[in-house]
Amino acid sequence: MTAVxxxxxxxxxxxxxxxxxxxxxxxxxxxLAEFAPGQFAMVxxxxxGEIPLSVSSVQATGGLAHTVRGVGAVSDGLCETRAGxxxxxxxxxxxGWELERARGRDVLVVAGGIGFAPLRPLILRALAEPEAYGxxxxxxxxxxxxxxxxxxELERWRTAYTGVTVDWPDTAWRGDVxxxxxxxxxxxxxxxxxxxxxxxxxxxxxxxxxDLAHLGVPPERIRVSLERNxxxxxxxxxxxxxGPVLVCRDGPVVGWDMAEPxxxxxxx
Amino acid sequence: MTPSIxxxxxxxxxxxxxxxxxRLAREVELGPGxxxxxxxxxxxxxxxxxxxxxxxxxxxxxxxxxxxxxxxTGDLVGWSWLFExxxxxxxxxxxxxxxxxxxxxxxxxxxxDGDAEFGRDVCRWVGRVVSHRLNAARARLVDLYxxxxxxxxx
Numbered sequence: 001m002t003a004v005x006x007x008x009x010x011x012x013x014x015x016x017x018x019x020x021x022x023x024x025x026x027x028x029x030x031x032l033a034e035f036a037p038g039q040f041a042m043v044x045x046x047x048x049g050e051i052p053l054s055v056s057s058v059q060a061t062g063g064l065a066h067t068v069r070g071v072g073a074v075s076d077g078l079c080e081t082r083a084g085x086x087x088x089x090x091x092x093x094x095x096g097w098e099l100e101r102a103r104g105r106d107v108l109v110v111a112g113g114i115g116f117a118p119l120r121p122l123i124l125r126a127l128a129e130p131e132a133y134g135x136x137x138x139x140x141x142x143x144x145x146x147x148x149x150x151x152x153e154l155e156r157w158r159t160a161y162t163g164v165t166v167d168w169p170d171t172a173w174r175g176d177v178x179x180x181x182x183x184x185x186x187x188x189x190x191x192x193x194x195x196x197x198x199x200x201x202x203x204x205x206x207x208x209x210x211d212l213a214h215l216g217v218p219p220e221r222i223r224v225s226l227e228r229n230x231x232x233x234x235x236x237x238x239x240x241x242x243g244p245v246l247v248c249r250d251g252p253v254v255g256w257d258m259a260e261p262x263x264x265x266x267x268x
Numbered sequence: 269m270t271p272s273i274x275x276x277x278x279x280x281x282x283x284x285x286x287x288x289x290x291r292l293a294r295e296v297e298l299g300p301g302x303x304x305x306x307x308x309x310x311x312x313x314x315x316x317x318x319x320x321x322x323x324x325x326x327x328x329x330x331x332x333x334x335x336x337x338x339x340x341t342g343d344l345v346g347w348s349w350l351f352e353x354x355x356x357x358x359x360x361x362x363x364x365x366x367x368x369x370x371x372x373x374x375x376x377x378x379x380x381d382g383d384a385e386f387g388r389d390v391c392r393w394v395g396r397v398v399s400h401r402l403n404a405a406r407a408r409l410v411d412l413y414x415x416x417x418x419x420x421x422x
Contacts (some may be wrong), residue, residue: 113413143413167408170301171333174363176338177323179404185276186340 003234005044005088009261010081011063016149020069020114020161021079022056025087030140032063036096037121038225038253038260041066042233044088048077051163052093052248053229063172067117093233094222095253097122097223106134108187109260110180110208112141116149118225127130127157128133134194135160137187141180143206161187180204191216199225209256222256275400276342277316280393281374292376293369304345304360311354312373314346320366324358338400347394349373404422 012024035041035055037039043066044050051074068081070222099107099122111119126136137160142148145166154162163183165176176183181201188197196217198208209222228240228247236251243262245251245256269278273363277286293316298311300303304315307327322345336358339345345368348356354373 005385064280068403141410142414147413167413171332171391173335176340177319177335178337178408181405182337182400185339203407203410207407 001092005042005050005090006030007086008089010083010085010087013081013083015134016067017069017147019071019079020067020149022065022067022117022149023081023087024057024063024065025077025089026061026063028086032056032091034058034062035064035092037099037125038096038118038223038231039092039094040118040233040252041089042093042230043068043078045074045081046086046088046089049074050088050090051075051078051159053078054225054234054252055118056120057124058121064095066201067120068113069114079129083194092145092247095251097197097225097253099126099197101127102126103132104134106189108184108189108193108194108196108212109136109138110182110184110196110198110200111139111205112180112208113143113147114149115200115204115225116140119197120150120153120198123157124158130158134190135161135188137161139163139165139180139184139187141167141183141200142214144226145170145175163187167222172232179207181207182207185198186209194221197224200223202227202263205259207225213256219260220255223253224256224259225253226251226259228252273346274389275393275397278342281330281389281398285389288379288386289371289376289390290308290369292379296368296370298362298366298368300362300364302355302362302366302399304362305356307356307359311346311348311356313374314349314371314373316371317341317343317345318367318369319381320368321363322366323361323363324367325356325361333359337404344394347398350377351363352390355374 002247007028008025009028010023014022018021027035040052040054042050043053053066055064056067068074068075070077109119112215165178165183169177196212198205212222213219219242227248230248231237231239233248235246240247294358322339325333325335393399
């Protein structure tokens, strides 16, 4: 791992929604070490700054992809990049989803909004080895149909169940309307034995994880990805501290057994 | 928030009361586009979805009727039948082909009146469904996804 950003070239920029794009990157020289699904890179947009972004795709060639939503100076700058532009990357940082711990068991993936992006490589990995896992189900929620990312992939994937729900449907929408917790009960999933992976806005994570725990999923089998401001990404600066946890080092993916007591403290 | 799966009748009611309730049901099949009920009309029936999707909608004058929520397998369609004035607060339409148990609401209310324990369990079940949907509606009011950061970790 290096503390100096390594140059990566944008080889493809695909618009996902009105305010988010997926950037496919290839190393200009040596690649960073391989990212595990759920891990993140510090992505440097020259002249703007650096932000943490989870990987939304990991290639064997060393290439990777980030899906970024423009919500500030750096992320806006990343959204404006073009094929051929060069970004600086540090990483891989943090904990991954650790999908391998779910081998032989049902897998339930619950994503909200752009939280789908960090879960995408996990889903691809699980679907690539259908004999290694039980039933793989995916539930995705978004504000509107136009805010759904990777919609075509969602329709193509051969999951045991795919549920897509939106808060505000348009006139063409024929799918579900409501929050993910209303839809995920339809997924074929053994709560006593399966593993759940959850990413999205923290209130959505809390509601989803609590429902799963209520159903009987052991908290340590509910893996959630936390979001905090990160700067150094190496556990030194303390910007991402959440109680006793440094999210960049001990997270971002943690078990609900660790996350629940922290997310219920107002001051944190 | 209570998980929607635990609100299903097979989980929410004791076996004896569930069986009594289901003895009042008739199996129906509804084609896509079938209107189950209209806002403001008498709430004299309710359904438990066995398969398919039902959309709840709200009439807004001058606008296309927006879908408020969709219900699927195992979900209870309608709760206004249990509470006065027994008038539907929303409309409902089958989005797909729907197989469901259909209940005569008056018969179920009479059974609730005649057996306090049965009535208490049915009221608790429907009350939990209403509570769950209220919490879900509140969560949607917050516009959770609008507050999502840039890309998963920041």
